[in-house]
Amino acid sequence: MRSRSLLWGGVLAGLLALVSAAAPWLAQNDPDEQLDPAAASYRPPGTRLEAVRLADGTWRLADRIERTPDGLRIERLGRTEVLPAGRVLNLTPDGVADHRFYLLGSDKFGRDLWARMLWGGRISLAAGLLAAVLSLVLGVAIGSAAALGGRRIDTVLMRIVDAFLSLPYIPLLVTLSALFRPDTVALVFILAASAWMTISRLVRAELLSLKEREFILAAHAIGLGPFAVFWRHLLPNAFTPVLIQSMLLVGQLILAESGLSFLGMGVQPPTATWGNLAAEGRESISWAWWLATFPGAAISIAVIAFNLLGDGLRDALDPRTR
Amino acid sequence: MAGYLLRRLISSFLLLLLVATIIFFLVHLAPGDPTTVLEGRRITPEQREHLRHLYGLDRPLGEQYVRWLGALARGDLGISFAQQRPITTIIAEAFPATFLLATAAILVEYGVALLLGIAAARRRDGTADHLIRVVSLLLSSQPSFWIGLMLILLFAHVWPLLPASHMHSIDADLMSPLGRALDLARHLILPAVALGLYNAGPTLRFVRGSLIEVMGMDYIRTARAKGLSERRVVWVHGLRNALTPLVQLFALSFPSLLNGAVLTEIIFSWPGLGRLSLAAILSRDYPLMVGITLFGALLVVLGNLVADLLQAALDPRVRDA
Numbered sequence: 001m002r003s004r005s006l007l008w009g010g011v012l013a014g015l016l017a018l019v020s021a022a023a024p025w026l027a028q029n030d031p032d033e034q035l036d037p038a039a040a041s042y043r044p045p046g047t048r049l050e051a052v053r054l055a056d057g058t059w060r061l062a063d064r065i066e067r068t069p070d071g072l073r074i075e076r077l078g079r080t081e082v083l084p085a086g087r088v089l090n091l092t093p094d095g096v097a098d099h100r101f102y103l104l105g106s107d108k109f110g111r112d113l114w115a116r117m118l119w120g121g122r123i124s125l126a127a128g129l130l131a132a133v134l135s136l137v138l139g140v141a142i143g144s145a146a147a148l149g150g151r152r153i154d155t156v157l158m159r160i161v162d163a164f165l166s167l168p169y170i171p172l173l174v175t176l177s178a179l180f181r182p183d184t185v186a187l188v189f190i191l192a193a194s195a196w197m198t199i200s201r202l203v204r205a206e207l208l209s210l211k212e213r214e215f216i217l218a219a220h221a222i223g224l225g226p227f228a229v230f231w232r233h234l235l236p237n238a239f240t241p242v243l244i245q246s247m248l249l250v251g252q253l254i255l256a257e258s259g260l261s262f263l264g265m266g267v268q269p270p271t272a273t274w275g276n277l278a279a280e281g282r283e284s285i286s287w288a289w290w291l292a293t294f295p296g297a298a299i300s301i302a303v304i305a306f307n308l309l310g311d312g313l314r315d316a317l318d319p320r321t322r
Numbered sequence: 323m324a325g326y327l328l329r330r331l332i333s334s335f336l337l338l339l340l341v342a343t344i345i346f347f348l349v350h351l352a353p354g355d356p357t358t359v360l361e362g363r364r365i366t367p368e369q370r371e372h373l374r375h376l377y378g379l380d381r382p383l384g385e386q387y388v389r390w391l392g393a394l395a396r397g398d399l400g401i402s403f404a405q406q407r408p409i410t411t412i413i414a415e416a417f418p419a420t421f422l423l424a425t426a427a428i429l430v431e432y433g434v435a436l437l438l439g440i441a442a443a444r445r446r447d448g449t450a451d452h453l454i455r456v457v458s459l460l461l462s463s464q465p466s467f468w469i470g471l472m473l474i475l476l477f478a479h480v481w482p483l484l485p486a487s488h489m490h491s492i493d494a495d496l497m498s499p500l501g502r503a504l505d506l507a508r509h510l511i512l513p514a515v516a517l518g519l520y521n522a523g524p525t526l527r528f529v530r531g532s533l534i535e536v537m538g539m540d541y542i543r544t545a546r547a548k549g550l551s552e553r554r555v556v557w558v559h560g561l562r563n564a565l566t567p568l569v570q571l572f573a574l575s576f577p578s579l580l581n582g583a584v585l586t587e588i589i590f591s592w593p594g595l596g597r598l599s600l601a602a603i604l605s606r607d608y609p610l611m612v613g614i615t616l617f618g619a620l621l622v623v624l625g626n627l628v629a630d631l632l633q634a635a636l637d638p639r640v641r642d643a
Contacts, residue, residue: 163340166626168618170581171599175611176348178603251463258465259585265603278468282589285471286479293475296468303463311459 006312012305020122027115029100032270035059039076040110042288043102050074051098053089061110065095072096105290107280113291117298120272125302127188127273128254134192135253136246139199140235146200147207148230158204161197169194170259177265184267187260191253202245206238240317247310251303258299274299326634334627341619342394346387349612377609399613404605409613412598417617419489420594423517424583426510430518431525439529444556446534454526462523466582470516470589477512485509487591513590520582521575528571533564566636573629576622 019026034040039061040049049061052074062074071084072091090097103114146157176190210216211234219229260266261275262282269276274295281291365373374380377400378389393400399409442454478486485491491505536542537560545559546552580595587596595614602610 159337159340160344162337163344166337166341166577166619166622167344168577168580168615168622170584171611171615171618172345172348174599174603175608175615178606178608178611179349255465259467259581262465262467262585263588263600263603275465278465278471282467282471285475289475289479292468292471296465296471299465299468300460300463303465304459307459307463 004312005308006316009305009308009310009312012301013309016121016125016302016305019118020125023118023122027112027118029112029115031115031119031272032111033115034109034111035100036061037108037110040100040102040106041108042284043106043110044288045103045105045113045290047102047105049100049102050096051090051100052083052096053098054083055087055089061100067093067095104294105288107288107291108284113277113294116272116277117274117295120274120277120295121298121302123184123267123271124254124257124274124299127184127191127257127267128250128302128306130188131191131195131253131257132246132250134188135196135199135249136242138192138196140203140242141200142196143200143203144207144230144235147204147211148226148234154204157200161200164194164197167194169256170263173256173260174263174265177260184271187257187266191256191260194256195249195253199242199245199249202241203238206241207234210234210237244310244314244317247306247313251306251310254299254302254306274302323634327631330627330630334623338620338623339391341623342391342616343387345612345615345619346390349608350383350386394616399616400609402602402607402610402613404602404607404610409610412610413595413613413617416593416595416598418594419592420583420587420596422510423513423587423592423594424579426514427517427521427579427583427586430514431521434518434522435525435529439526440533440556440561442526442530443533443537451530454530458523458526458530460523461519461526464520466517466520467585467589469520470513470586473512473516474589484512486512489593513586513592516589517579517582517586520586521579525568525571525575528568529564532567533560536560536564539563566633569629569632569636573625576625577618580618580621 035051036059043049049063050065052060052062052065052072054060060074060076062076064075066073068082071082071086072088072095073080073082075081085091088096100112102112104117105113107113107116142157142161146154146161149157173190173194176193177187216229216233219233220226224232257266257273258275258278261273262279264276264279266275267273269280277295278292278299281288281293281295285292371380378386381389397410399413401407402409402412405412438454438457442451445451474486477483485508489506489509490502491497491509494502494505497505533556537556542555542559545555550559583594584596584599586592587594588600591597595617599611599614601607602614
């Protein structure tokens with residue numbers, strides 16, 4: 001079970017990274033493309049539509065087409081239309097040269113959900129990861145200052161940590177994002193501001209117990225400066241639990257980002273993220289189930305991956321839990 | 323105990339003061355001021371200046387802060403931009419619905435967590451334990467809104483069993499009192515299950531871990547050696563001691579309960595604080611948003627205080643420390 005958590009977490013996270021990196025090749029369609037919204041909206045997963053390019057530059061997406069000797073007969077929106085060969089630009093001997101395939105269905109505007117999820121996943125994952133890194137830096141800095149900076153600094157910093165832990169972060173994040181109207185970068189900062197506290201508590205506790213240990217006292221005794229002791233001896237020894245906690249944090253931050261985007265306070269449409277895709281799918285849950293279901297599933301797979309990684313690392317690296 | 327109570331009361335009060343201060347300065351660090359969010363509405367610069375004066379926003383920051391704290395001390399959260407009513411009144415109207423939802427969700431959460439946690443701990447490392455670990459991982463990895471959406475999809479659309487939104491049916495006013503209570507209960511089921519399941523994952527792990535730890539203690543071996551039935555050993559001797567720390571966890575889960583409630587209420591159109599905060603966002607009602615955030619913080623701090631006091635009542639080591 002132990003190594004299995006780590007293995008599965010690693011496999012899932014690796015897959016997510018791979019899929020996100022390969023998004024331009026995996027997505028056949030452009031995530032923002034709206035060729036023929038009227039005909040392509042709310043198509044269930046696995047729909048294939050024939051893409052007919054007309055002479056005036058517009059597109060028609062047809063359920064079925066039939067090549068006739070002098071042109072094309074298309075079935076679109078329940079109606080049959082006959083197009084002379086001269087009006088169709090991408091005509092071939094047996095039909096048209098283009099089609100659109102909606103692996104996971106299409107949204108209100110006929111955009112491809114699969115493509116939108118691939119591109120949106122990049123933003124969701126990056127926001128979660130970056131916010132976690134930022135929380136890690138902030139948490140280590142504040143936790144170290146509290147542990148090593150003397151009693152007064154410790155008291156003040158820890159009370160601030162308590163206060164941040166008491167803030168109900170969804171209303172707070174929402175208030176902040178309403179005031180800042182954040183772009184993705186600002187969103188990462190806002191997310192990190194809601195998450196650094198657990199790291200700083202952990203760092204402080206680890207450093208407090210480490211700094212009285214013999215090897216640290218010895219390092220001081222042989223004349224190493226405080227900074228060298230901190231950088232070469234204290235921090236590396238406190239790092240394992242911090243690393244584990246940061247993995248769990250990535251998952252939580254992906255969840256937080258999705259919650260904010262779900263409320264319309266995260267990354268703004270038309271840029272897709274898993275959270276705002278699920279939010280857009282909410283209104284159509286009764287007739288287009290795929291729109292909320294797949295992005296939500298993607299979020300949970302990502303969170304599962306990082307939770308497994310955290311758990312697996314804990315089991316592998318931290319002997320106390322055995 | 324009295325000394326402990328006093329100390330905890332004072333530190334809770336200071337904490338709340340600090341929280342309020344952080345909220346005040348975070349909000350005022352934001353570029354612009356509350357009237358900025360009114361941009362885009364038909365509002366002339368003179369009207370805006372008038373509003374700034376009316377809400378005291380043209381005064382120095384320090385003075386605003388002191389006035390704001392003074393009003394807060396009198397329980398005055400200010401006036402809502404959009405509704406033009408005292409924010410305390412608005413919150414007081416919305417809170418009972420949130421309280422009802424949260425209570426029902428806690429019942430679901432602890433029902434699931436205790437049932438599965440005990441089952442897993444009793445069959446440690448068995449198939450059931452592994453399955454339950456997977457369930458707990460799945461539960462704690464879901465976005466809260468997604469559980470709600472999936473429940474709506476399954477139990478309101480695919481299999482139309484329960485209402486998907488609001489607190490009452492349209493004709494609730496015509497029903498008998500009993501009918502109305504049943505109607506409310508039917509509306510409560512899906513949101514309560516969604517919110518409860520969302521929170522159940524960590525609690526379930528905690529129950530399992532705590533019970534496993536307690537079951538390894540010497541007094542459990544003694545109880546077994548006395549010839550007590552295994553059921554009695556687990557339920558009376560084990561569980562009682564395993565659950566004491568759960569009180570602490572309960573208080574620590576308060577913020578996540580509130581956060582989850584916001585999203586759950588929005589999905590199920592449940593007329594509580596969460597829905598209120600959405601309305602506040604949509605109407606850019608900034609004082610109301612701050613008021614709700616502060617009220618949430620108050621609930622969290624109170625929850626922590628109550629948990630600490632309960633803990634002290636249950637465990638003498640805490641209060642004498």
